[in-house]
Amino acid sequence: MPDHELETTVLIVGAGPAGLTMALTLAQYGVSHHLVERYAGTAHMPRAHIVNQRTTEIMRHLGIEDDLMRAAVPNELMANNLYVTTLNRPEVARREVYGRGADRRPHYSQASPCEVVNCPQTVFEPLLVNALRRTGSDVHFQQEWLDVRNDGDGYISTVCDLRTGTTHTVRSRFIVGADGGRSRVLEAAGLHLNGQTALFHAASIWFTADLSSYLAHRPGVLVFNVHPGPLPPQRLGTLVCHHPFDEYVLIRYYDPAREDLTAMTPDDARAHIEAFVGEPLDRVEVKGISGWTVDRQSAVRYSNSGIFCVGDAVHRHPPSSGLGLNMSIADSFNLAWKIALVDQNVAGPGLLESYDTERRPIDEAGVARAVNSLIESMELTDALGLADDQTEEEGWAALAELDEASPAGDARRRALTEALDVSDLQFNAIGLELGYAYEAGAVIQDEAPDRRPARQQVLEYLPTTRPGNRVPHARLERDDLPLSSIDLVDGLQFALLVGRGGGVWREAAERVSGDLGVEIAVHTIGPGTAIRDPYREWDDRCEVSHSGAVLVRPDRHVAWRARQAGPDPTASLLDAIRTILDR
Structure with missing residues (x-):
């Protein structure tokens, strides 16, 4: 007992x-x-x-x-994905990721005060x-x-x-x-749970080694292998940088009917590492070996x-x-x-x-996106002309087309560019990561969900106060100090964000807070108020009039909004809070 x-x-x-x-x-x-x-x-x-x-x-x-x-590891050291046959050979391709590209950087910095790390x-x-x-x-x-x-x-x-x-x-x-x-x-x-288990088998090799001579001039988190020959998915593996440029994990996929990489010795692991690098290394410390499977379950x-x-x-x-x-x-x-x-x-x-x-629903979409990303990453080898049933010599010949001044070379380079564009759905997915919305639950919807094409929703973050979305970031100032709109919530309080004409909401919030015992902090944003909007970003993104209000939950998702103050703001806010809190 x-x-x-x-x-x-x-x-x-x-x-x-x-x-x-x-x-x-x-x-x-x-x-x-x-x-x-x-x-x-x-x-x-x-x-x-x-x-x-x-x-x-x-x-x-x-x-x-x-x-x-x-x-x-800061965002600037996550800049590149590399595609290599081995680390000591010229790279096959390089792609800027995690918002580091010149075309992507403004989207990330405008969307949040925080970085991907x-x-x-x-x-x-x-x-x-x-x-x-x-x-x-x-x-x-x-x-x-x-x-x-x-x-x-x-x-x-x-x-x-x-x-x-x-x-x-x-x-x-x-x-x-x-x-x-x-x-x-x-x-x-x-x-x-529903779904499939053991779609693929993999082993992770955690190790330390000085790889700065290969990677310091092109820093990133992931190095994908595209070595020719009849090899398992992801070829000689995927190298994950955990600390530049001396701590890594090498992920190797394998067929359990042919081998069991989870039983590898440290010497076996070192051989896999050096095969990926393309040459012997002076000092390698294998810190751990772990087997796992790829599942798709929710x-x-x-x-x-x-x-x-x-x-x-x-x-x-x-x-x-x-x-x-x-x-x-x-x-x-x-x-x-x-x-x-x-x-x-x-x-x-x-x-x-x-x-x-x-x-x-958000997590189910994430599971589906992760599985699709894995499949798409494997399809990049098709763009390079690599196939499981070809010899290593045939694979090298296909890769050589990338450097040819010929119609075949043009076609191969176009195919590679298209495959790398698809990889943005995995590595530049700001819309998926920051722009997801709760369509039902503790929210009161007031318009139809985002109907943009799925690819656009993954790649592009759309700042909006539509209920269910995380409140958009806007650069504000209070007492001459910078402040983000996402910081206007504290602890378990709700925040009611209003403009200069929204004074009626302050009295409404006080009465509703008193009636229901829930804290509602009112923040007036705009010229002549305690919270300035110097770049007019909140004015551009709030999607309500000068007399409207945006109600933000403790988790910084918008719960409800009023486009403008109606005849009885107190009743409107009271009904909204009652609905959201199941009162």
């Missing part, structure tokens, strides 16, 4: 990026929580590493953007743990969640201390399963009663497009404020249902 019981509002199972973000956000909201993790520490392999602008913004809202920027889980997770500890909270490592029962008053979980073998119980009102790809919480909640539902699942527990997909860590953190940031307001009796239970309604 368990030997003692702990009580908390939220039990979080799993201390990966999703679980740590959940704990850190709840800590800032003042919600009691208990975070357990069965492993002895944070990530033992770098794994996920791309931190997109939306995730950097979330870290900004949690007060740790500066910590992230100090720890991460490269921060592997081995760095990112300790950063979150340290931030959590500064709040007075902590991670309880080597604590394995075993099972749960509902006694009518809440959930009672059994947890085993793996150091001593003893068990104890944790009573909680809610449970958040952030326990990854083999989620016990998902199963215990009666939830399940949960049918993300929650059941008071049990919620986030991150890899509910969506599993290839690492292409770099969406996994970012989707997982967005799951937790979406859910945390809803749990907090329901726990404080400010919101009704329907607000919790909106977690599934909002996040599941």
